[in-house]
Amino acid sequence: MNRSTFQIAAILLLLAVVAYAASRGDNRQPPTPPHRNEVLFWHFWGGADRTTVEEIVRRFNASQDQHFVRAVAMPGNNLDLKFFLAVAGGDPPDLLNIDDPVIADWGARGAIQPLDAFAPADEVEQAAAWLFPAARRLATYDGRLYALPNGLDVRALYYHQTMLDQYGLKPPQTLAELDQIEATIAPPGAASYERHGYLPDSRRLWAWGYVFGGQFYNEATHQVTADDPQLIAALEWMVGYRQRYGPAEIAAFRQGDQSLPGKAFPLLAGRYAVVMDGQWRVRDIRAFQKAQQERGEPLTEFGVCPLPPPRGGLQRAGWVNGNNFVVPRGANNAAGAWAFMKFWSGLGHEAEAAKTCVAGGWIPVSAQVAQQAEFQTFLQAEPMFAQFVDLAGSENQYPVPVVPAGAFFNNEIKSVAERAMLRAAAPDCRTMLQDATRVIQRQIDAAQENDR
Amino acid sequence: MKLNLAEKVLAYAALLLAAVLLAGPLAILFFSSLKTPAEIQSNPHALLPQIWRWENYGDAVTAMPFFLYLRNTLLICLGSVIGTVISCSMAAYAFSKLQWPGRNLLFGVLIGTMLLPWHVTMIPRFLLLREVGLYNTLGALIVPTFLGDAFSIFLLRQFFRTIPEDLSEAARIDGLGEWGIFWRIILPLSKPAVATVALFQFIAAWNDFSGPLLLLSDKRNFPLAYGLEQFVSSYSDQTHLLLAAATLFTLPIVILFFLTQRTFLKGIATTGLK
Amino acid sequence: MSSTRNRIAGYAFASPWLGGLVLLYLFPFAASLYWSFCRYDLINPPQWIGGENYTRLADEIATGTGFGQALANTAYYAAVGVPLSILLGITLAVLLSLPVRGQAIFRTLFFLPSVIPVVAASILWMWLLDPKEGIVNYGLASIGLGTPGWLQSSGDMFSTFWRTGTFAPGSKDALVLMSLWGVGNFMVIYLAALGDVPKSLYEAAQLDGAGAMRRFLHITLPMLTPIIFFNLVMGLIQSVQAFTQIYIVSEGRGSPAGSTMMISLQLFLSAFQHLDMGYASAVAWLLFVLLLVATLLLFRTSRRWVYYGG
Structure with a gap:
């Protein structure tokens, strides 16, 4: 007993020494050069994007003699939660990039600073005019810019041209045409399905709601309007698919998507003729076609179109989200953070930003970046991506309302749609959305009273 | 109390079944952490890897x-x-x-x-x-x-x-x-x-x-x-690295448990005897 | 007996813990009680709002949203998981106490899963339970039990069976399965208790002609009741406190469709994602009271069925 305890302690000590020695190699970060102010920057990018991020940081640091950005990747769930804990804990980074709808929450509570608190007023004003409408909506709370977006994520419909051709169908321009695609490719009543034309995804009530011409929140009256008749209509349209195919089929088919090898894009597997997704899938499609080419197979054709509206709906509409730079309260180097976010987003650095967007395959946040020659050349070579950039500039693209409890708002709407789509015994759409309106309103009221 | 032959066979069958169900997942974890990414995709259900890819551990450690x-x-x-x-x-x-x-x-x-x-x-x-x-x-x-x-x-x-x-x-x-x-x-x-x-x-x-x-x-x-x-x-799409990292994280505890098994089990048994 | 010396020494020796009691229990306890009547976001000072958080909780319980949903999920997890852990713990302990060779090895194998770090175990089970690629469904399919959705399905085994008559465990059942995998702790305690049953009792019973089953029901089981009771109380507490595995398998969101939104996760997210410390404190207090009542009830009923021998 004594001897073995001693042995174990010795082994542990040895391990600690080894780990200590080895860990010195893990501190790969370069030190901040003397006479430069460090900007501690948290982001969530991993994989190939991480390299692009590191390259931007390198270019910025090379262009500077005042500030020095140290980028820290914080992958994982709930970055918002970790950031808020750091602010509350009194040890925040100087700059954060985040793609969750939290601007209002944090702004209302003073966890992040409005841009005019640390940046020159004329530059902030300039930024507001410079941004796409969708980007401006994303970053504005209570009439003030609380963030500078640096990229937009836009949703559109991808279609499998080859499959549509097989059935003699065309890309949908109206909602009725989209329904027709599904009815043709997967006539209701079968025991199980190999493929579907299009299945609405419960996460997409946001997008379809806006396309139906609905609004989830009224800025003027501060009222949640999730029971807007247009939104009820959108949800009813989605639920129509559940009624035709049954919740079990929809759930099982979605599950099939999830378990494609390597989480592949289901459109490529030929499981759907039409899928709603973001601009990043263009890359996947091109890689897929390249592989086909190398194998000497005939090329499968794909295309992109805007979400088709129902009668009375909105053209080029949809749900948009994006990446925002925010500066927390208690940041040590807000000036450096401002310099870096302008550099990345392209405010006054349009040519640089165009280069970044080309390298990352990202959608810029301003027409002035999109118009740069380098970016235009990129779009000419990639017409599918150009569709997304066109949509990004549309007046009809809306984010999750920028209100306190935005994350709650977002989840609640998605959860209503998920219940409506996946539960056979779900109550009717109007009741569900009315209940959600009440619950969300209470949450927002509670959050807003708090900061008065 | 002695068991006759039939009872003994039955006892061993039950013990073995339980051992497979309880310790099996750990064996799967260990062996699968040595498979190549391609094999994890194509052949996830075989216990032993066809090619033993020890590099998974190196890759996980550097990732x-x-x-x-x-x-x-x-x-x-x-x-x-x-x-x-x-x-x-x-x-x-x-x-x-x-x-x-x-x-x-x-x-x-x-x-x-x-x-x-x-x-x-x-x-x-x-x-x-x-x-x-x-x-x-x-x-x-x-x-x-x-x-x-x-x-x-x-x-x-x-x-x-x-x-x-x-x-x-x-x-x-x-x-x-x-x-x-x-x-x-x-x-x-x-x-x-x-x-x-x-x-x-x-x-x-x-x-x-x-x-x-x-x-x-x-x-x-x-x-x-x-x-x-x-x-x-x-790295959610790189199962081989995930499994290797999980194994590396688990292994020291398993070794520690083997070294201290008696102390360990005795300690747990006492907690129940209030 | 120098009692003053002893008295001072008593407090002195207990002082680290006494300090901990005040700082880590009494102060937090009182503070969170106060905050449960406030609106508080950690950054701005707390604001007294009376019982609003509690009326919201009542409302959520009535409508089955928020805390109500989390309570229902947690109740399911405990109601399915704890009895199964008792059953499995006793079964394994009885198997390990059979007089055959090699029991030391079996004991090690049975216990091993319960030392596996929860983070690693979660990663492992997410993969084993994958509906398409996982080995569990591979096994189930090969004996004709289909390919249930496990962690990707929001349904639960019993209500699905009730509705459709099919065997389709969902996310909560997967979490129960994961918790049963680590049943080794209770198993070891049962095993120790089995060893304490006096041999003479068995021998007497055997002379009276009692079969193995009767011996188990009339001798072994009564001797195990104190441990079953311990298992019941600790199992309940552990079910309510379970956090790490739920956080990891549900991507910190209680997905799919809120089916794994247990109280511990809901509380954590209310506090640090929705920044609602007041509400979260109210949840914590309600939880504490519920657990206390449940434990006291168990203690009361225990007099009827727990046998304290000797």
């Missing part, structure tokens, strides 16, 4: 600052073991060998804190550690262990009570103070119990996830358990 995380984990483990052993053996001594007013009441309170869900105290604890400047330091996970923990105190007290009072009395007559009795007589006699407490605390600290989630924000301070969660989100 995250593994040794930095390991160092943090070990620092937290060692620090919290020291803290727990010191504070808990002292409190256990007070609860078993000394008479003082309020002792029994406070012992009831001690047992009560075991039943208290950690959520109730989570938020104030967070604020407290922030106020004393420990937020985002390894100290946030170590310092509180110097303030005792009910489970370990209980375990040590049960053991101290079995040490005959005569020994302490004899020492008192020899002029030894309470500290001397505790340090020179009780502790040396209690090595098995102290070892058990140290072992449990070590494993608890190694596995702890919610503590770092709540109290650490700088990557340079992350322990393995937390680093691994981040790894899950960023």
Whole structure:
């Protein structure tokens, strides 16, 4: 007993020494050069994007003699939660990039600073005019810019041209045409399905709601309007698919998507003729076609179109989200953070930003970046991506309302749609959305009273 | 009681079945962590890999600052073991060998804190550690262990009570103070119990996830358990690396368990005998 | 007996823990009680709002949203998981106490899963339970039990069976399965208790002609009741406190469709994502009271069925 305890302690000590020695190699970060102010920057990018991020940081640091950005990747769930804990804990980074709808929450509570608190007023004003409408909506709370977006994520419909051709169908321009695609490719009543034309995804009530011409929140009256008749209509349209195919089929088919090898894009597997997704899938499609080419197979054709509206709906509409730079309260180097976010987003650095967007395959946040020659050349070579950039500039693209409890708002709407789509015994759409309106309103009221 | 042949066969069949169901997943974890990415895709259900790809471990270690995380984990483990052993053996001594007013009441309170869900105290604890400047330091996970923990105190007290009072009395007559009795007589006699407490605390600290989630924000301070969660989100499509990382994280605990099995199982058995 | 010396020494030796009691229990306890009547976001000072958080909780319980949903999920997890852990723990302990060779090895194998770090175990089970690629469904399919959705399905085994008559465990059942995998702790305690049953009892019963089953029901089981009781109480507490595995398998969101939104996760997210410390404190307190009541009830009923021999 004594001897073995001693042995174990010795082994542990040895391990600690080894780990200590080895860990010195893990501190790969370069030190901040003397006479430069460090900007501690948290982001969530991993994989190939991480390299692009590191390259931007390198270019910025090379262009500077005042500030020095140290980028820290914080992958994982709930970055918002970790950031808020750091602010509350009194040890925040100087700059954060985040793609969750939290601007209002944090702004209302003073966890992040409005841009005019640390940046020159004329530059902030300039930024507001410079941004796409969708980007401006994303970053504005209570009439003030609380963030500078640096990229937009836009949703559109991808279609499998080859499959549509097989059935003699065309890309949908109206909602009725989209329904027709599904009815043709997967006539209701079968025991199980190999493929579907299009299945609405419960996460997409946001997008379809806006396309139906609905609004989830009224800025003027501060009222949640999730029971807007247009939104009820959108949800009813989605639920129509559940009624035709049954919740079990929809759930099982979605599950099939999830378990494609390597989480592949289901459109490529030929499981759907039409899928709603973001601009990043263009890359996947091109890689897929390249592989086909190398194998000497005939090329499968794909295309992109805007979400088709129902009668009375909105053209080029949809749900948009994006990446925002925010500066927390208690940041040590807000000036450096401002310099870096302008550099990345392209405010006054349009040519640089165009280069970044080309390298990352990202959608810029301003027409002035999109118009740069380098970016235009990129779009000419990639017409599918150009569709997304066109949509990004549309007046009809809306984010999750920028209100306190935005994350709650977002989840609640998605959860209503998920219940409506996946539960056979779900109550009717109007009741569900009315209940959600009440619950969300209470949450927002509670959050807003708090900061008065 | 003896079993006849048929009963023996039945017993072995049941034991083997249970062993396969319980230990099987671990075998799968280990062997699959050596498969190539292609084989994990194409042949996930075979136990043994066709090609043994030991590089998975190297890749997993370089894909995250593994040794930095390991160092943090070990620092937290060692620090919290020291803290727990010191504070808990002292409190256990007070609860078993000394008479003082309020002792029994406070012992009831001690047992009560075991039943208290950690959520109730989570938020104030967070604020407290922030106020004393420990937020985002390894100290946030170590310092509180110097303030005792009910489970370990209980375990040590049960053991101290079995040490005959005569020994302490004899020492008192020899002029030894309470500290001397505790340090020179009780502790040396209690090595098995102290070892058990140290072992449990070590494993608890190694596995702890919610503590770092709540109290650490700088990557340079992350322990393995937390680093691994981040790894899950960023490498969710690279199953071979995930499994290799999970194996690396698990292996030290399994080895430790094998080395200390007797102490370990005895310690757990005592917790049930209130 | 120098009682003053002893008295001072008593407090002195207990002082680290006493400090901990005040700082880590009493203060947090009182503070969170106060905050449960406040609106508080950690950054701005707390604001007294009376019982609003509690009326919201009542409303959520009535409508089955928020805390109500989390309570229902947690109740399911405990109600399914705890009895199964008792059953499995006893079964394994009885198997390990059979007089055959090699029991030391079996004991090690049975216990091993319970030392596996929860983070690693979660990663492993997410993969084993994958509906398409996982080995569990591979096994189930090969014996004709289909390919249930496990962690990706929001349904639960019993209500699905009730509705459709099919065997389709969902996310909560997967979490129960994961918790049963680590049943080793309780198993070891049962095993120790089995060893304490006096041999003479068995021999007497055997002389009376009692079969193995009767011996188990009339001798072994009564002797195990204190441990079953311990298992019940600790199992309940552990079910309510379970956090790490839920956080990891549900991506910190309680997905799919809120089916794994247990109280511990809901509380954590209310506090640090929705920044609602007041509400979260109210949840914590309600939880504490519920657990206390449940434990006291168990203690009361225990007099009827727990046998304290000797």
